Amino acid sequence: MNHPHGRKAKSALIALCRGQRITAEFTGLDVHGRTVARCHLPDGRDLSAEMVKLGLALDWPKHSGGAYRDLEPPDARKKLWLADARQKGRMDVWERFEASARERAARR
Known part of the structure; x- marks a missing residue:
């Protein structure tokens, strides 16, 4: 993770998840055969939504159906x-x- 934004995103994700049991709901595979899943914190918050709201991730409509687009900060793109x-x-x-x-x- 050599990119400054990547390091910020990784740190934020670790902070959100640390010490908690995360649930993952398999939703499919991407074009490279990697697992795509919706991940939730114990309180029900969607990890993708949290990262998008923080401006540390973007909505990927191919997998989310555009579910997070409205959560992106105005300059996120x-x-x-x-x-x-x-x-x-x-x-x-x-x-x-x-x-x-x-x-x-x-x-x-």
């Missing part, structure tokens, strides 16, 4: 990942991410 790397002079992070994605795709 801006290209934060690339913009952050540019602002911090860290284009190497973005380039490493793209190179890694290309390598994974080539192995398939």
Whole structure:
């Protein structure tokens, strides 16, 4: 997790879940064969909804049916990942991410 927003999202997710039993409802597989699930905290809160409201995740309508789109902060769809790397002079992070994605795709 080399990207600043990725680290923030990971930390927030850990904070939300720490010490709690999370339930996962299998909803399918993505195009890469990875499990897609709805995850809930013991009090019933949807983890995806919580992360979207925090601005640390975006709605993925293909899997959510658009359930979280209205929870996104107004500027959430801006290209934060690339913009952050540019602002911090860290284009190497973005380039490493793209190179890694290309390598994974080539192995398939």
